[in-house]
Amino acid sequence: xxxxxxxAGAEWPxxxxxxxxxxxxxxxxxxMLHGYRYSPARPAHDPHRHILxxxxxxxxxxxxxxxxxxxxxGEGLAIGFGWEARGxxxxxxxxxxxxxxxxxxxxxxxxxxxxxxVGLIGHSLGGRVALQALAHAGAGTAGRVVLLNxxxxxxxxxxxxxxxxxxxxxxxxxxARENDPFDFALEQLLSxxxxxxxxxxxxxxxxNWVDLQIDDPATLDGLADLGFPTARGARLMSHWTPYxxxxxxxxxxxxxxxxxxLPLGLLRHHLPVSGQPRWSRLLPGxxxxxxxxx
Numbered sequence: 001x002x003x004x005x006x007x008a009g010a011e012w013p014x015x016x017x018x019x020x021x022x023x024x025x026x027x028x029x030x031x032m033l034h035g036y037r038y039s040p041a042r043p044a045h046d047p048h049r050h051i052l053x054x055x056x057x058x059x060x061x062x063x064x065x066x067x068x069x070x071x072x073x074g075e076g077l078a079i080g081f082g083w084e085a086r087g088x089x090x091x092x093x094x095x096x097x098x099x100x101x102x103x104x105x106x107x108x109x110x111x112x113x114x115x116x117x118v119g120l121i122g123h124s125l126g127g128r129v130a131l132q133a134l135a136h137a138g139a140g141t142a143g144r145v146v147l148l149n150x151x152x153x154x155x156x157x158x159x160x161x162x163x164x165x166x167x168x169x170x171x172x173x174x175x176a177r178e179n180d181p182f183d184f185a186l187e188q189l190l191s192x193x194x195x196x197x198x199x200x201x202x203x204x205x206x207x208n209w210v211d212l213q214i215d216d217p218a219t220l221d222g223l224a225d226l227g228f229p230t231a232r233g234a235r236l237m238s239h240w241t242p243y244x245x246x247x248x249x250x251x252x253x254x255x256x257x258x259x260x261x262l263p264l265g266l267l268r269h270h271l272p273v274s275g276q277p278r279w280s281r282l283l284p285g286x287x288x289x290x291x292x293x294x
Contacts (some may be wrong), residue, residue, distance in 0.1 A: 002069045003054040004030065007040045008083040008102045012109070019077050020114035027076040028143075028257040029114050031103060031133075032063050035124025035151065036092055040082035051243070052080030063121070066249030068257060076257060077114070081106070085125055089189055093151070093177040096125045100132020104165065107133060107141045117143035117168065119256040123243060127198070128152040137165030144259045145171045146252055148242035149179045151186055153195040154203040161206055170208045170264055172255055174248075175199045176215040177281040180244075184278075200278060210267050213275030214242060222270035223251060226262070236281060 004019065006012050020029055034047040043049065050057075054064040054071075064070075069078045075108055083099035085092045086193040107118040107231035116201060122130040127150025142165055150157075150173065160166060175198070196203065201211040213219050223230050229249035242248065255262050 002071050003078045003080065005048040005052060005080040005082065005191050006106070007215075008081070008099045012106065016079070017113040020110045023077060023114055023116075026272060027074055028119055029077045029079070029110050029116060030067065030119045030256055031079045031081050031106065031110075032067075033099075033103070033120065033122030033126030033129045033244045034083075034085065035122070035126045036085050036089065038082070039086045041084065042086070043088065047082050048080055050129065054078075054081070057286060059255065061243055063243065065248065066243070066253070067121070068253045077110075079106070079110070079274055081129075083129065085207040089148060089186075092125055093128065093190055096128040100129045101136045103129055103133035104136035104138075104141075104249050107137045111138075111141045117141060119144045119146075121146040121148065121256060121261075122150065123148040124239065125151045128156070131157050134166045134169055135160040135163040137163075139164040142169035144256050145169055146256060147171065147173045149174065149176060149182070149239055150198045151182075153191065153200050154198060155195060155201070157198055157202060158204060158206075161209065167210070170259065171206075171210070172267075173201065173209065173211045174212060174242045175213050175275065176234075176238070176241045176242050177213065177276055178215050178235050178276070180278050180281060181237045182239045194280045201275065208264070210264050210271070211275060212267075212271060214245060214248065215281070216272065216275050218272040219275070222267075222272070224245075226251075226266070226271050228254070234281060247249055257268045 038047040039045045050060050051063050064078050110118050119129040127147040183197035186197050202209050228251040
């Protein structure tokens, strides 16, 4: 089975380690992490019935399908990890740390059984889970990590990158100015404005970290040059753009399943040095203001 669902706090099936052990050389192992408001305990909000399901359902995006897991032989192993992410934002944010510890244990087990590092992809608070997994995993366990509008702060991310579990890991921090209102709300509600969200990128440059603003035309030009044409246009605000915008999943699939084909140096060569400033999606730019003044 190419896709296996597990939950925080539950026993992991024996088939999990066996599936990792039986993978052919080079086949990837990925853990997929949902964000806020999902709960494996509630059928209506069960991530395994929605974004983490390998089945195509009307009105829902299947992450496993988007990442290329359709049951074909030798395609690798995708783990959908469910955790309790409903309730108040503060409570879900706090629970994400414990979920990250559980994911770290899962990664250690998978990496040992499969003899290869484990990739992570997480949206919103799932990005916080991924970074906490880096903070608690064993050295060399993690491979590529893709954060999708991660609901986490710069200082927490930098602390995770200093942990042994981040050795050898590479992080693609996918952001969008469409997410600015959500980043601002996160900062105000959870830090009273004292900490900066990862939508602004990492405060200090790291060799194993790349920020990628997917509603920046220059970034989309770079992705197209790399062979990943992506839908254009931008919304005023959206928290779900990183997995709803058409054309992005082939890029994530290549970045996670074939990281040798997209080294970070190549990405930096094709991507702009910096993204657009916060609120540029909602506020008029200098050229427009100059025209109004004229």
